[in-house]
Amino acid sequence: MRLTIADLKKGEKGVITDSSSEDIPLKLLEMGCLPGNEVHLLQLAPFADPMYLNVNDSFLAIRKETASLIVIEKIDE
Amino acid sequence: MSKQLNVALIGNPNTGKTSVFNALTGLNQKVGNYPGITVDKKQGICKLSRGVKAHILDLPGTYSLNASSLDENVVIELLLNKNDKDYPDVAIIVSDVENLKRNLLLFTQIKDLKIPTILVINMSDLMNRKGISLNIELLETKLHTKIALVSTRKNSGIQELKQLIEGYKTISTESCLDTTSIDTDYFQSLQKAFPNQDLYKLWLVITQDANFGKITRQELDISKFKTKSNQELKRLQQKEAIKRYQFINAILKEGQTIDRSKATDLRSKLDRLLIHKVWGYVIFFIILLTIFQAIYDWATFPMDLIDTTFASLAEWVKNTFPGGGMVTDLVAEGIVSGIGGIVIFIPQIAFLFLFISILEESGYMSRVVFLMDRVMRRYGLSGKSLVPLISGTACAIPAVMATRNIENWKERLITILVVPFTTCSARLPVYLIIIALVIPEGSIIGLNYQALVLMALYLLGFGMAILSAYILDRILKTKHKTFFVVEMPNYKLPLLKNVVITVIEKTKTFVFEAGKIILAISIILWVLASYGPGDKFNNAESYVETSATQTIYERDDQIAAFKLEHSYIGIVGKTIEPLIKPLGYDWKVGIGLVASFAAREVFVGTLATIYSVGSASEGENIDTIKTKMANETYADGTKVFTLASGISLLLFYAFAMQCMSTLAIVKRETKSWKWPILQLIGMTAIAYICALIAFQFLK
Numbered sequence: 001m002r003l004t005i006a007d008l009k010k011g012e013k014g015v016i017t018d019s020s021s022e023d024i025p026l027k028l029l030e031m032g033c034l035p036g037n038e039v040h041l042l043q044l045a046p047f048a049d050p051m052y053l054n055v056n057d058s059f060l061a062i063r064k065e066t067a068s069l070i071v072i073e074k075i076d077e
Numbered sequence: 078m079s080k081q082l083n084v085a086l087i088g089n090p091n092t093g094k095t096s097v098f099n100a101l102t103g104l105n106q107k108v109g110n111y112p113g114i115t116v117d118k119k120q121g122i123c124k125l126s127r128g129v130k131a132h133i134l135d136l137p138g139t140y141s142l143n144a145s146s147l148d149e150n151v152v153i154e155l156l157l158n159k160n161d162k163d164y165p166d167v168a169i170i171v172s173d174v175e176n177l178k179r180n181l182l183l184f185t186q187i188k189d190l191k192i193p194t195i196l197v198i199n200m201s202d203l204m205n206r207k208g209i210s211l212n213i214e215l216l217e218t219k220l221h222t223k224i225a226l227v228s229t230r231k232n233s234g235i236q237e238l239k240q241l242i243e244g245y246k247t248i249s250t251e252s253c254l255d256t257t258s259i260d261t262d263y264f265q266s267l268q269k270a271f272p273n274q275d276l277y278k279l280w281l282v283i284t285q286d287a288n289f290g291k292i293t294r295q296e297l298d299i300s301k302f303k304t305k306s307n308q309e310l311k312r313l314q315q316k317e318a319i320k321r322y323q324f325i326n327a328i329l330k331e332g333q334t335i336d337r338s339k340a341t342d343l344r345s346k347l348d349r350l351l352i353h354k355v356w357g358y359v360i361f362f363i364i365l366l367t368i369f370q371a372i373y374d375w376a377t378f379p380m381d382l383i384d385t386t387f388a389s390l391a392e393w394v395k396n397t398f399p400g401g402g403m404v405t406d407l408v409a410e411g412i413v414s415g416i417g418g419i420v421i422f423i424p425q426i427a428f429l430f431l432f433i434s435i436l437e438e439s440g441y442m443s444r445v446v447f448l449m450d451r452v453m454r455r456y457g458l459s460g461k462s463l464v465p466l467i468s469g470t471a472c473a474i475p476a477v478m479a480t481r482n483i484e485n486w487k488e489r490l491i492t493i494l495v496v497p498f499t500t501c502s503a504r505l506p507v508y509l510i511i512i513a514l515v516i517p518e519g520s521i522i523g524l525n526y527q528a529l530v531l532m533a534l535y536l537l538g539f540g541m542a543i544l545s546a547y548i549l550d551r552i553l554k555t556k557h558k559t560f561f562v563v564e565m566p567n568y569k570l571p572l573l574k575n576v577v578i579t580v581i582e583k584t585k586t587f588v589f590e591a592g593k594i595i596l597a598i599s600i601i602l603w604v605l606a607s608y609g610p611g612d613k614f615n616n617a618e619s620y621v622e623t624s625a626t627q628t629i630y631e632r633d634d635q636i637a638a639f640k641l642e643h644s645y646i647g648i649v650g651k652t653i654e655p656l657i658k659p660l661g662y663d664w665k666v667g668i669g670l671v672a673s674f675a676a677r678e679v680f681v682g683t684l685a686t687i688y689s690v691g692s693a694s695e696g697e698n699i700d701t702i703k704t705k706m707a708n709e710t711y712a713d714g715t716k717v718f719t720l721a722s723g724i725s726l727l728l729f730y731a732f733a734m735q736c737m738s739t740l741a742i743v744k745r746e747t748k749s750w751k752w753p754i755l756q757l758i759g760m761t762a763i764a765y766i767c768a769l770i771a772f773q774f775l776k
Contacts, residue, residue, distance in 0.1 A: 020315060022308055025484075025560045029318045030141045030182055042345070046354055049451050050460070052565060056322070058179050059344070059565040061447045063454075066561070 005051065006068035008041040014072035015039070016055075021069040032056025033070055082131045083163060084123070084242055087152060087187060088171035089180050090138035091440070091566035093199045095119075096229035097171050098135040099574055101238070106135075106578075118151075119582075125243045134163050140179075142186045142281055143314065145560070146484050153285060156190055157278060167245035169238070171197045174204055174211075175567060177333060181220075181325045182318070185253040188221065189277040193248040195223050195241050202228040208336035216332040221249040230572065254324045256280060259316040263305070284310055347568050351444045361445055365467065368432045372471055372502065376424040383424070387417030406607065407600070415599030418676055419592040422472060425502050427584050429471040433464060433479075434579040438571035446563050456543050457550025458495075459488040459561060466492070466542065469499030470535075473739040475587055477746055484560045491549045493746060494756055497739050498542035498732065500535045503677040507730050508534055510681055514706055515723025530727075537731055541763070594738040595676050602646065602672050602679070609644035617643070646671065660729065660765070661722030661772040663711065673735045680730075721775035725768040733764035 008014055019033050032055045033039075042059070043052040049064040088094040098106070102121025119135040136155065137148035144150040155161055156168075168187050172180030177198065187194050196216075204210065217224050223241045227234035241248075256277050257264035267279055305313075351357055394409040436442045442464065450460030461483045468476035476496045483489035500508075508531060516527045613620060617640045621632070641647050650668035657667050665684070672683040684706065709717040734740070740753040747753070 020312065022311060025145065025562060026143050026311070026314055026318075027140055027145050027484075027560075027562050029315050030143070031179060031562065031564075032322065034315070034319050034322060043348060043352055045352070045447055045451055047451050050447055050561070050563070052348075052352070052447060056178065058176065059567075061443070061450075061563040061565055063450070063561045 003072050003074060004068045005039055005041070005053065005062075005070045005072055006064050008039070008051075008072070008074070010041055010044055013038060013040045013075045015075060016070060016072050018071040019069075024066060024069050028060075028062065028066065031058045031060060038075070039070075039072060082125075082129060082242070082245075083166045084131045084133045085155070085163070085165035085168045086133060086135045086171060087168055087183065088138060088197075089140050089173070089176070089183060091564060092138075092171045092173040092176070092180060093229055094138060094171040095135060096572055096575055097169075097197060097199060097227060097235075097238075098133060099578055100227075100229050100232070100235045101131075101133055104578070123239065123242070125239055129243065131242055132163075134165070139183065141183055143284060146482065148481060153281065156187070156192070157281060165192060167193045167195060167242060167248065169195045169197055169242070171199055174198050174200050174209055175207060178322075178325055178329060181329075182321050184220070184222075185321050185324065189252040189254070189256060191250045191252060191275070193245050193250050195225060195238070195245070195248065196220065197225050197227050197234075197238060199227050199229060201226040201234065202231045208338065210334050210336075212332045216328065219328045219332065220253060221251045223248055252277070254320065256317055256320075259313055259320060263313075284314055343568055348444070348565075351441065352448055357444070357448050361448065364432075364436070368429070368467065369470065371428045371432065372425050373505070376428050379424040380421055383417065383421050387413060387420065391417070403607075407603065410607075411600045411603035412596070414682070415596040415603075416592075418599060418679065419588055419595050421678075422502060423584055423588065425471045426475065426587050427580050429468060429475070430580045430583040431576065433468065434576045434583075435571045438569070438575060440566040440568045443563050443565050447565065450561065450563075456546040457488065457491045457553075458543075458546050459483050459485060459492070460563070461561075462488065462492040465496050466499055466539070469496045469501060469542075472501050472503070472587065473497045473499070473736060474742050475583060477739065477742045478586075480746070484562075487550075487553060490747065490752065491546050491553070493743055494549060494752065494759075495542040495546045497734055497736065497756065497760065498538050498545065500538040500731070501677075501736075503736070504534075504730055506678040507673075507680045508727060510684075510703065510706075511718075511723050511727050511730075513703055514718050515720050534727060534731055537728075541732060545759075545763075594741055598674060598676075598737055599679070605646040605649070606641060606644050606672075609640065609647065611643065614640055614643040641668070659772070660768045661719070661725045661776065663709075663717055665709075666717070666726065670729075670735075673730075674737055676738070677730060677735050719776070721772050724775060725772035728771050729764045729768040731764070732760055732767055734760035 003014070005014065016033060016035050016037050016039060018035060019029060024033065034056070037056045040054040041051060042054055045052070045061075050061045051064060051067050052061045053059070053067075086094055086098050098119065098121065101123040106119060106121030121133050121135070123131045123133050125131055134155075136152045139149040139152045142153050142156070144153050155163060156165075158164060170180070170184045170187060172184065184194065184196060198211070211226075213224050213226065223244075225234050225238040225241055227238060229235075264276055264280070267283075268276055271279055351360060391409045391413040394413060395405060398405045398408075433442075436445075445463060446460035448460070449463050453460055453462050462480070465476040465479045468479050473496050476499070477493050480489050480492045480496075483492060512527050512530050516530050519526050521529075608614070617636050621635050621639050646668055647664070649671050650664040653667045653671070654662075654664040657670070662670070669680040669683045672679045706718050707716075711717060734757045740757060743753040743756060744750055
């Protein structure tokens with residue numbers, strides 16, 4: 001099954017494998033949402049949206065809608 | 078001859094770029110506008126040695142050279158236009174020592190434009206605490222640049238930076254990496270088509286058009302070179318970003334070591350509390366209450382002071398230039414009270430920006446955006462709409478301007494359209510007098526009726542803003558995609574200097590932007606109220622009956638009232654009377670409504686004149702106006718101000734679009750008359766209908 005950032009639970013980590021969807025804003029790519037980079041889901045707002053992440057050493061919040069476009073592989077700690 | 082040295086400060090948001098700007102220029106700065114748009118253009122002068130002056134331009138914060146907002150677009154437009162008078166001789170990229178990796182992305186892009194570039198690594202005082210060490214020499218060599226380690230908090234490194242600026246000619250203009258390798262064939266054919274142009278610049282122009290389409294000052298016609306679809310371009314841009322990060326990562330691997338065990342984690346500790354599912358909201362609510370307290374309580378003292386000062390100034394003008402006739406009256410009643418009407422808002426606006434800039438500087442505001450986004454989105458707004466909505470409680474003008482960082486056009490537009498529903502401070506004097514007039518005193522479970530009504534009006538304003546946003550969200554169709562990325566910056570103590578400068582600058586902008594219009598309208602209103610057609614206006618004295626019991630002052634007041642009735646504005650009031658009759662107002666209230674278009678609080682002053690309270694300042698006479706209004710009756714003896722007409726009037730003021738200054742700002746921010754006109758008609762219609770229903774139901 002295809003996993004995305006939206007499937008992560010609080011505290012979990014993953015590695016981005018694909019962020020080529022056309023609907024991902026370029027700004028997000030430039031902040032480091034690129035294949036090979038690690039994502040750490042730090043916190044969730046109520047209703048699990050937006051999501052507070054650490055990607056590529058950047059701390060940012062994105063909406064679930066966008067998060068569900070970024071494909072990852074989960075890292076088991 | 079002293080050739081001006083142009084320096085552009087460029088950097089990601091939250092890197093302390095503005096602090097560096099303030100450190101370089103001190104108070105030697107001014108804020109203007111870029112032509113045609115309302116993005117603040119901050120410039121300042123920095124004195125270097127031997128009398129050389131550097132002209133420093135603080136460009137809006139941006140994450141990359143691919144613009145996604147109006148602010149960011151300014152940066153790219155300037156850097157692509159060598160003929161611009163502000164085109165930099167040297168660029169300073171401000172980066173934050175903790176976010177070096179991401180900050181360097183923009184750095185490599187600027188380097189590719191072959192502009193001499195200095196890299197400022199700011200917040201260097203945090204290096205120890207965060208366990209970061211840097212090999213500056215290595216970084217300078219690999220990045221083909223000069224580096225200044227700066228701490229604006231500790232005030233270190235600024236002298237070194239000034240020296241680097243002076244020696245800008247020795248800085249390499251070599252680019253960092255070769256972008257063209259992302260698609261060699263494409264770039265080769267591009268070069269063939271435009272043999273004299275820089276390839277990276279061409280690439281930027283082409284991709285900007287794909288993303289934003291706002292590059293104006295371009296002589297290049299790239300339309301004949303559209304050989305790639307937008308999707309293909311996007312893919313190439315992703316490749317470009319990956320390539321840049323590969324380059325940056327390789328360099329940082331050698332040049333930067335981070336000992337994470339040393340890092341103290343303030344962020345996660347504070348986040349755990351400030352964006353907690355319960356406590357986060359509680360804390361935000363308390364902060365909101367404090368802001369309201371400041372705006373409506375602490376600000377009253379300076380406001381009263383301003384009010385009495387301007388009243389006595391107007392009086393002074395009148396007494397000092399007696400018999401000056403029209404000019405004296407114009408100065409005293411039109412200009413002085415017009416300016417007074419603007420200055421009176423300064424304390425509230427200053428308090429508001431004080432809080433907002435502290436919240437923004439500290440990094441807290443992004444947490445609020447995070448907490449509120451989901452709730453706001455349900456109504457077609459964004460988490461970022463919150464700052465405008467809070468600002469709206471002081472004044473809608475700065476609130477509309479605060480919508481600029483909302484990337485999504487639809488969410489931004491909806492925010493702009495609904496913000497004037499929030500209860501701005503100009504409504505307050507109107508609310509206070511009407512409430513005092515029609516709402517009985519007394520209390521229920523210790524809560525004062527009048528206070529409850531006032532609170533209800535605030536909630537009503539917010540409620541209407543949210544409801545209209547919800548409706549607009551359903552109606553408006555836009556092709557823009559949703560788009561929401563918020564950086565969650567590190568928490569830091571706000572720098573006093575930055576806060577003070579922000580408060581001064583924002584307040585100044587408000588005074589001059591809104592001031593012009595309020596002043597112009599006060600003068601027009603003064604003219605309309607001071608002149609009238611026909612004998613009844615010009616010979617008012619002979620029409621007003623004298624009676625033995627009245628004092629000379631009472632007679633003067635009566636004449637003034639009679640004159641106003643037959644002035645141009647009085648005629649306007651009488652003309653609209655049939656229209657406002659169903660709402661429970663007479664022509665006198667009509668005059669107040671018309672006058673309110675300058676600024677709503679003018680209503681009270683106008684009524685004071687109409688009810689012939691005379692020339693005394695309104696503050697002292699509030700009880701007199703109240704008594705006169707309470708005794709005001711129609712010809713048949715029924716009272717004008719009853720519970721029904723009072724509530725109707727309160728609702729009208731709560732919802733109607735009665736502020737020309739706001740309309741003008743909305744026009745500028747949306748670049749079209751369509752939206753302010755829609756706002757004017759829509760809001761006034763809602764106000765009319767609500768007031769009508771309330772009056773007809775209650776009467």
